[in-house]
Amino acid sequence: MLIDWFTVIAQLLNFLILVWLLKRFLYQPILQVMDEREKRITNRLQEAEAQKAEALKEKGHFQELNSNLEQQRETLLNQAKADANSERQRLLEEAREDHRLLRARLQETLDSEKANLSQGILRRFQEEVFEIARKVLADLADSSLEQQMAAVFARRLAELSDGEGKQLTAALQASSHPVTVRSTFTLSSEQQAAIKSALKKMLPPDGQVLFEATSATPANGQAQYGQADGIELTTNGYKMAWSITDYLGDLEQKAASILEAEPAQEQKSKNHGG
């Protein structure tokens, strides 16, 4: 007999027990664990997806921030550049202004120095010219010139204007001392007579005329042209003289006034031009 029914029943029971045991110890735990794992992985994937989405969002946000920062930086940089440029322009302008002022001042200084120099040169020149003139005249002062000088003096005395005449007359009348006529050369008797005759009308009746010849170089060493090369009449507070020096002095004064006027005019024209 191939089939033993007791064994069949026993094996049937064995099999059912095995089914129950394996279900209890194998399938259930394994399936449960697999489900759990699957769930966990799904959760993780979802989480990862969510995190990815969030990361993308964050990334976008940061990119935006970044671009904003970049823009801001650009703006600031541009502004700084513009500021620096304007500052540079300002400084340059300032420097230019300073330069201009300095140059103007320098020019002014130079001009004034030049003017001073030229004035000095002119003055010196003028002095030299007059010195030479004076020297020439002194050298030329021979007898004929002396005669002429005496004649001119006499004529001037004779041809005094009314006011001057009266003044001189008053002075002569009031003086208790004799009238002194000084000259740089010795007057001849004719010349003395001519002067005396010219003074006769103005002198008091007992009036005396003293003639003095002084040396050309004065005792005190000062350049007193008045007595050097002319004739002088002094009385009580009144003085009348004729000399080459007087002419030269007049001329010198005129020349000096012209020289002084010239730089001022130049300055004026410059200012107008500037």
Next chain:
Amino acid sequence: MSLSTDDIILWEHGFIKLNATIAITWVLMLVMVIGSRLITRHLSSDVKISRWQNMLEAIVSGINQQIKEIGIQKPEKYISFIGTLFLFIAFAALCTVIPGYEPPTGSLSTTAALAISVFVAVPLFGIEEKGFWGYLKSYLEPTFIMLPFNVISEITRTLALAIRLFGNMMSGAMILSILLVISPFIFPVLMVLLGLLVGMVQAYIFGILATVFIAAATQAGRE
């Protein structure tokens, strides 16, 4: 030389007798249950798992996959029955590599017991799924004329299941015994390998057929 392990009586008391088939089955059961228990005691649902757990998971998910491919929507419900059928037969065949071992599936009593359990389980699953009358109605499909044929097919397929497994397993052991007598070297080893392959294939066939029957009983007429 005995034809069946049923004939090797270890202990006897009246009607009750403990033969080699039952004893070997117990040993196999013990090994399977203790092995499962040892491995599933420290299960981890994390991504990193032990090799043993990995092996069991591969087996269980493989069985699950096979059941699903047959057309059963909820394989978890039937995996205990179908999976145990497959694992028991496969483990019994696998142990043929142990010298002196006789597979309990080489006994017609064991294969008959397995076939009977399928014969009983199929209508039970069917009734659970479709209700009592709903299941009985499936015997009248497509027409009532088919009723006797359906009943006959139910019985014959159970018989076929039992005989097929028995024949294959028994023949393997038998051929091995005969060859051992004729040529004791090398050739029996090849036959052991062949027997192993045949055992695995039979386990697969038995499991698949049981699944098909269950699927037919539970899913037919649903679609």
